[in-house]
Amino acid sequence: MKWILLVFVGLALGIAAIPASRDAILKVAVPLVETIADRGASVSERLNPFAEEKSPLSGKFPLSRSFRDHSREWTFVDGSRVEGYLVAANAETAQFRLADIHGVGEVPLRTLAQKDRERIEGWIASEGTDGVAGLPISLKNHQWPRQWGGKDTEVSLQQTPGTNRWKSRHFDITNEAGVSAEALQSITMICEAVDGALSSLPLPLPLNWGRAPDELREIVIEDSPATEGVVAQAGYWDGRTGIVHIHADFLVEPDLQLVVFEFDKPEKAQRYDVIVHEVTHQSMGGLMYLGVPAWVPEGIAEYMAATQYAPGAYFFDNTHVALRHHINRRLLGDRIVKNRRMNLVRLEKLMNRGLAEWNEIVATGDVAGYLQYNEALLVIDYFFHRDHPHGAHFRRYLEAILGGLPEPEARRHHLLRGRSYQQIEREIHELWRPLGFTINFQDRGELQAGDVSIDWGAEGVKRTIASRRAAMLDTQ
Numbered sequence: 001m002k003w004i005l006l007v008f009v010g011l012a013l014g015i016a017a018i019p020a021s022r023d024a025i026l027k028v029a030v031p032l033v034e035t036i037a038d039r040g041a042s043v044s045e046r047l048n049p050f051a052e053e054k055s056p057l058s059g060k061f062p063l064s065r066s067f068r069d070h071s072r073e074w075t076f077v078d079g080s081r082v083e084g085y086l087v088a089a090n091a092e093t094a095q096f097r098l099a100d101i102h103g104v105g106e107v108p109l110r111t112l113a114q115k116d117r118e119r120i121e122g123w124i125a126s127e128g129t130d131g132v133a134g135l136p137i138s139l140k141n142h143q144w145p146r147q148w149g150g151k152d153t154e155v156s157l158q159q160t161p162g163t164n165r166w167k168s169r170h171f172d173i174t175n176e177a178g179v180s181a182e183a184l185q186s187i188t189m190i191c192e193a194v195d196g197a198l199s200s201l202p203l204p205l206p207l208n209w210g211r212a213p214d215e216l217r218e219i220v221i222e223d224s225p226a227t228e229g230v231v232a233q234a235g236y237w238d239g240r241t242g243i244v245h246i247h248a249d250f251l252v253e254p255d256l257q258l259v260v261f262e263f264d265k266p267e268k269a270q271r272y273d274v275i276v277h278e279v280t281h282q283s284m285g286g287l288m289y290l291g292v293p294a295w296v297p298e299g300i301a302e303y304m305a306a307t308q309y310a311p312g313a314y315f316f317d318n319t320h321v322a323l324r325h326h327i328n329r330r331l332l333g334d335r336i337v338k339n340r341r342m343n344l345v346r347l348e349k350l351m352n353r354g355l356a357e358w359n360e361i362v363a364t365g366d367v368a369g370y371l372q373y374n375e376a377l378l379v380i381d382y383f384f385h386r387d388h389p390h391g392a393h394f395r396r397y398l399e400a401i402l403g404g405l406p407e408p409e410a411r412r413h414h415l416l417r418g419r420s421y422q423q424i425e426r427e428i429h430e431l432w433r434p435l436g437f438t439i440n441f442q443d444r445g446e447l448q449a450g451d452v453s454i455d456w457g458a459e460g461v462k463r464t465i466a467s468r469r470a471a472m473l474d475t476q
């Protein structure tokens, strides 16, 4: 089985120089895909101490429990009353989570009765920072954007003289691997765009929580540490230090010894998805203090990685195309896949899986480790686009959690809404069947013989076109 293993390691590393016999090998290998489980190289991250409590961020959260732990009645000048938890306030507005509907709303302070207004002003005076108490939630309710970015955006990048460090507007980049300045420019563009793209979504994402406004985020571009055997990764975010590590050799074309950015080719654009995935984690490090299960941050990171189609440019429309490409590519490179059966862990298990358990499964090197990334992406896409066309239920779920509601209650109230996990599994199954995935939910994620079939006819057409094009170039 060694040779099969090698083939898939090549795919996992994104190496273009695959032997000519790859097609022949793949033909044999596809029915035996379970052996992929041996390679342990498919996930982009190594065991990530995501849930670690001793993070540099942990001391910085100005959480006030005094108001959030007990709901009380608030009275307005017109005499009306609501039962709710005070979430955040400044001199102008106050945000409450209403006790009955578990929704978060914002009211002008002047609409509250004087006694309650004074209570809030007292809270701001005693616990506020710069006139703000609590953590204001960015309440949004616009439609889901169809795309973001895509304009030719130059980023400013300054080298600190005599060092390998470069500074952009929001990032401090250490270029240990010695990639070219031009490549650094593109990497910076990808990094700088992530927050903008995340902000464009109608979700109250806790971007840069706990980070000072002028604090630069660290990226280290390094060579992969020498690893025994097949374990390799394209990069990771270290939750303890907040640093994103990118392994340059995953971005290098072996023949050119250069980082090549040809973003018109989707397979190339997707080589940089790891940068987007990890920078998304870095943006939303605050999520880990909110007790959300792992599928939420991982699903969002995968969603961003899958929807980037050019550096810093995202398509959020017809996401099934981008998702299908992203998920199949991990396993099969650019092969044209005819049918893909996916055996995924039961939704109830995935949606209750904490970060520690998630990381344990990744660390085993079992195929279940990367299938949970695929599933998190499918589930996030379901809640972003299918459960509601503009992700409103998921938005309210996040608002409720940010407003202090324990995650299991927020999930029950806003995501499940009286449905069983099995009902949602059926919906996801029905949704994807005509879109190229036959999803089977079972006790654990696994790959079985016959789960993937490649469209060899279409592959033949693709090869013919490529060789004709090459011949034309030769004669020019």
Ligand SMILES: [Zn+2]
Binding pocket: 045, 277, 281, 297, 298, 301
């Ligand atoms: Zn991740």
